[in-house]
Each structure stands twice: as C-alpha cells, then as structure tokens.
Amino acid sequence: MNIAVLKETSPGEARVALMPDSVKKLIAAKASVSIESSAGLGAARTDDDYREAGATVVDDRNALLASADVLVGVTRPSADDFRRMKKGAVVLSFLRPLDEPDKLVPALENGLTTFSMELVPRITRAQAMDALSSMATVAGYKAALLGADHIPRMFPLLMTAAGTVPPARVLVLGAGVAGLQAIATARRLGAVVEAYDVRAAAGEQVRSLGATFLEVDLGGIQTEDKGGYAVELSEEALKRGRDMVAEHAKTADVIITTAQVPGKRAPLLMEESAVKGMKRGAIVIDLAGSTGGNVVGSKPDEIVERNGVTIMAPTNLPATIPVHASQLYSRNVTAFLNLLIKDGELNLDMNDDVIGPSCVTHEGKWMNQRVATAMRVA
Ligand code: NAD
Numbered sequence: 001m002n003i004a005v006l007k008e009t010s011p012g013e014a015r016v017a018l019m020p021d022s023v024k025k026l027i028a029a030k031a032s033v034s035i036e037s038s039a040g041l042g043a044a045r046t047d048d049d050y051r052e053a054g055a056t057v058v059d060d061r062n063a064l065l066a067s068a069d070v071l072v073g074v075t076r077p078s079a080d081d082f083r084r085m086k087k088g089a090v091v092l093s094f095l096r097p098l099d100e101p102d103k104l105v106p107a108l109e110n111g112l113t114t115f116s117m118e119l120v121p122r123i124t125r126a127q128a129m130d131a132l133s134s135m136a137t138v139a140g141y142k143a144a145l146l147g148a149d150h151i152p153r154m155f156p157l158l159m160t161a162a163g164t165v166p167p168a169r170v171l172v173l174g175a176g177v178a179g180l181q182a183i184a185t186a187r188r189l190g191a192v193v194e195a196y197d198v199r200a201a202a203g204e205q206v207r208s209l210g211a212t213f214l215e216v217d218l219g220g221i222q223t224e225d226k227g228g229y230a231v232e233l234s235e236e237a238l239k240r241g242r243d244m245v246a247e248h249a250k251t252a253d254v255i256i257t258t259a260q261v262p263g264k265r266a267p268l269l270m271e272e273s274a275v276k277g278m279k280r281g282a283i284v285i286d287l288a289g290s291t292g293g294n295v296v297g298s299k300p301d302e303i304v305e306r307n308g309v310t311i312m313a314p315t316n317l318p319a320t321i322p323v324h325a326s327q328l329y330s331r332n333v334t335a336f337l338n339l340l341i342k343d344g345e346l347n348l349d350m351n352d353d354v355i356g357p358s359c360v361t362h363e364g365k366w367m368n369q370r371v372a373t374a375m376r377v378a
Contacts, residue, residue: 014042030344140181280308289313364370
C-alpha cells in the first residue's frame with residue numbers, strides 16, 4: 001500500500017502532512033511512503049530526512065498522484081489532483097466538507113474515498129486523531145504572541161526603580177481549545193486575563209489557568225448540546241453576552257476571540273460600538289474569521305484599523321508555526337492511518353465508530369448526512 005504526501009500549494013501554507021518520524025512508523029506498519037520533493041522544507045525537513053526515514057522522494061507530482069493508494073494532505077487537494085488519482089484511492093486531509101462541500105464533487109465523481117480530519121468524532125478513542133484540537137492549540141498560543149507583539153506596552157507587571165509598569169489586560173472570548181491555550185500563554189507572559197464562554201464547564205478550566213471567568217445571566221437557557229459543544233444562542237442571549245463583552249473591552253489591551261458553534265456561522269460577540277469603546281493601541285485578534293468572524297469589521301487575513309484599534313483575523317496561524325503544527329498533525333493522521341491499515345493493506349471498516357463518521361465520499365456516494373445536506377443547500 002502506497003501512502004503519498006504532496007507538497008502543499010495554498011499560499012502561506014508551510015505545514016507538511018507527514019513528518020519523518022511518522023514515516024518510520026508507517027513503514028513499520030508495512031506501508032510504503034512516497035513524498036513530493038521539498039514537501040517538508042517549510043517544516044524544516046529535507047528530502048534526505050525523508051529518505052533516511054525510508055520514504056521515496058518523487059519529483060513528478062502527477063506520477064505521485066497516480067500511484068497513491070492513500071493520499072494524505074494538510075489542506076484539501078485541488079480538483080485536478082483529485083482527477084489524477086486512481087478510482088477507489090483514499091484521501092485523508094482537512095477538506096472543509098461542511099463549508100465547501102461542492103469542492104469535493106471531483107473526488108466523488110472519481111470514486112475516491114475521502115476522510116475529513118474535521119469530521120473525526122471527538123470520542124475518547126479518537127483523541128490521538130483530533131487534529132482540530134492540535135491546530136487550535138497552536139493557533140491560541142500564536143494569537144497571544146501576536147497580541148503581545150503588537151501592543152505598545154509590555155505584558156508583565158514590573159516594579160522598577162523608574163516606577164511600576166502595570167500588567168497588560170487580555171480578554172479571551174470562547175474558552176475552548178484555542179481560547180484556553182491563549183489564556184495560558186498570556187498568563188505565562190504575565191498579563192491579567194479575563195475570559196467568557198457560554199459553556200459553564202469552561203469556567204473551572206479558565207480559573208485553573210489563573211484567569212477570571214466572566215459570567216452572564218442567560219436565564220438558564222440551554223447553551224450546550226449532549227456532546228458538550230456550544231449551541232447557537234437566541235438573539236437575546238447573544239445580546240446579553242455582547243453587552244458584557246463591550247463593558248470589559250473598554251479596559252482590554254488585547255482581545256482574542258475564538259467562539260465557534262460547530263457547523264454554524266460564528267456568533268457575533270463584538271459590535272462596532274464595542275470596538276469603538278476600546279483604548280487606542282489595543283488589538284482584537286478574531287480567530288473565527290474563516291466561519292464569519294466574532295467581531296464586526298474583521299476581515300479574514302486582513303489588518304483593519306478603527307480609531308487606533310487594530311483588528312486582525314488570521315485564518316491560518318498554525319502554518320506560522322510549521323514545525324510543531326506539522327508534528328502534531330502528522331501524529332494525528334498517522335493514528336488515523338493505523339486504523340485503515342491491516343497487515344500493510346487497506347482495510348476500510350465503515351462500521352468502525354471513527355472511520356465511518358469521518359468518511360465524506362465512498363464509491364460515488366456522499367457518506368455523511370450533514371455533508372449531503374450542506375451539499376443540497378449549496
Ligand atoms: P469550538 O472551536 O467549536 O468553539 C470555541 C469555543 O467557543 C467553545 O468553548 C464554545 O463554547 C465557545 N462559544 C460558542 N458560542 C459562544 C458564544 N456565543 N459566546 C461565548 N463563547 C461561545 O470548540 P473547541 O475548542 O473545538 O471545543 C470545545 C469543547 O469541546 C471543549 O469543551 C473541549 O474540551 C471539548 N473537546 C473535547 C474533545 C474530546 O476529545 N472529547 C476534544 C476537543 C475538544
């Protein structure tokens with residue numbers, strides 16, 4: 001069974017789907033691995049590193065695609081890439097199946113079996129495959145660093161002979177995986193941190209990191225589903241959150257927003273008036289930019305100025321820390337591949353509670369109900 005790795009081609013993408021240590025593990029599982037020449041360079045891994053790990057390095061991208069039994073990627077391969085693969089081959093990557101299902105039609109038409117890293121269920125057995133959490137960890141960390149780098153002040157409290165420097169104030173909205181990592185990083189740098197989330201369980205986690213948890217009276221409404229994920233709130237409940245956020249935004253030097261609701265547009269947490277109320281020199285980093293944004297006026301991958309306040313919405317911070325982002329991602333995909341390989345051969349058990357739900361297309365059919373619905377809407 002040949003596992004192929006392409007060089008990523010999206011602008012700014014420096015990650016690679018498999019690092020050499022994962023290649024060794026896959027070869028130990030009796031698979032063979034081929035990789036496009038220079039695919040690892042962004043993550044500081046050379047062709048020789050891959051050769052030493054046992055991979056074959058290939059210059060011809062089309063030949064690599066045609067030879068792949070399983071193609072692993074970070075971002076979704078192009079329509080042409082899908083068309084160049086052999087019928088029945090497997091693709092494992094981030095695929096954006098709920099946001100852009102139509103982009104997977106070429107894979108469907110070519111009879112490819114596609115697995116989406118976004119759809120890997122968050123059950124205990126699949127924790128080692130949870131690439132969303134891995135990438136959110138990297139993004140949350142980097143967002144705190146961006147904030148520290150941008151503001152015209154220091155993060156820690158300093159007592160010097162020239163007087164006392166007060167600590168920076170950071171407000172984090174959404175305390176999931178990315179938010180908690182942003183809180184932890186800002187705390188390590190010495191900032192005073194406040195955080196808000198609609199899930200009550202987040203409160204304990206926020207406090208355990210030394211931050212203050214902001215609570216809003218939402219009138220006892222249901223804020224999470226059975227799986228522990230936030231649900232879409234009513235306009236009235238969202239407004240209560242926004243009013244509280246606007247009040248705390250007035251004193252913040254850095255605001256990092258990470259609030260998302262799986263499969264829905266990101267909730268709007270800061271209106272223009274909240275941004276206007278902020279101090280000059282402050283920064284808002286909206287990590288929900290790719291799902292519509294948490295902040296009015298934020299634009300994906302652009303830097304916007306509003307009355308001396310900077311608003312950024314970087315959509316791919318993991319690619320700016322490519323070594324560790326690739327290392328974590330590579331381990332996530334390798335754990336998933338280990339489910340698909342038996343005695344060095346492909347073994348697709350669609351009844352498996354991780355493999356089945358992660359599958360998007362198989363034998364010319366849409367396999368995931370949510371994706372099929374998103375496709376009809378599109
Ligand atoms: P996410 O990226 O979907 O959302 C980020 C955060 O935004 C969440 O904490 C959510 O509650 C919050 N949010 C949504 N709407 C909001 C609003 N209107 N106002 C304020 N905050 C709002 O979530 P995530 O970071 O991927 O994960 C969230 C949860 O899933 C956490 O409880 C996490 O521990 C859990 N999780 C479980 C596993 C597992 O393996 N069981 C793995 C990863 C995450």
